[in-house]
Amino acid sequence: MSLDYAILGFLNYRPYSGYDLKKFFDTSVRHFWPADQSQIYKTLARMSEKGWVKIKVIPQEARPDRKEYSITKTGRDELRKWLTTPLPPEENRSADMIQVFFAAQLSDEEILGMFERVAMLMRAGLEQYAQISRNIEDYSEYTNSPREFFFWMLTLDVGVNNLRSSLAFIENLIKRIRNGELPKT
Amino acid sequence: MSLDYAILGFLNYRPYSGYDLKKFFDTSVRHFWPADQSQIYKTLARMSEKGWVKIKVIPQEARPDRKEYSITKTGRDELRKWLTTPLPPEENRSADMIQVFFAAQLSDEEILGMFERVAMLMRAGLEQYAQISRNIEDYSEYTNSPREFFFWMLTLDVGVNNLRSSLAFIENLIKRIRNGELPKT
């Protein structure tokens, strides 16, 4: 399970609680690996059974007790092994593409509306990436080295690149349809 | 569930058996919605309970009996409704990106090897798309109209466009790393 290794990756920086990890996920890897809070806690429990992490309970008065997870030697080895293992090719799943595939039965207006809506969402997505870039200093505090920062930024660049190329494609498509390139029958 | 609607989409062309549908999935929508054989049979059974499809058993001597599924009025309405309903934004999941995010701890050689391997897979993917384009006449037989064919081709174009832009990105990245743009520490 990839989630295991994403968590190990963070714990390899320093020990964190499940709560910390959830926040990290939401601010850094969310755009390519969203994770549910309850999933993170379950995975931590499972990893502790496997001996990849160990738990230190830190009692707190005002707040519920905090369980801090730190990576073990075994965990570090597993992480390193996974990082250097080629992954099987990824399968895409896009319900949007199913709608496109069977769109012939819709009217030209419905089709254009659909594509314009998708283009709008993509523009909003790009705006979100731009927002992150503007506050990049806030994020750079979380990384330990320029090398780490390089890869963090790289995953953002991949996201921006993909979105941009998809948006260009769809904008061109809308033009082509307006130009009458979509067969009526 | 999107699979329901993909199946309805095919049944809206004409009645098919589960076996037929599996072959259709593998030759047409596989690149954006792979489906397991056993999943297709289960989904057909569920849709039949909901009244979206009806079953006609066609006895065969040499082969096991064939169950042909055809779309009902209800099914057609459901399909039409789904096709015109905006989908919630899709979440990407890419284990590859997790590897990239935590790649700082690998050596430059390991990192370059990883990216070159991915680039190679992408080139192979583009070659597969090219193969399909070369045999496009075989596929065009399956569609009922130029309008349907347009959307079929469109989903292929989307795939090619995405792959091309990702490949260009990664090739540029490899160049940048060779140029010494990856911080050593």
Add this chain to the structure above:
DNA sequence: GGTTATTATAGGAATAATCCTATATAAGAA
């Protein structure tokens, strides 16, 4: 003559991910 492919079905188990709920306290906002 034996193995593999094709046609045709479908159940069962395992894995993955999401969604909903519950507990508990304190600070701060409305």
Add this chain to the structure above:
DNA sequence: TTCTTATATAGGATTATTCCTATAATAACC
């Protein structure tokens, strides 16, 4: 004063997908 947010945990149910297995007959390949 009540509602929301933040801190912190985790179980249970549901949904989605994949993997493995089983059955059954014929045709084609080696």
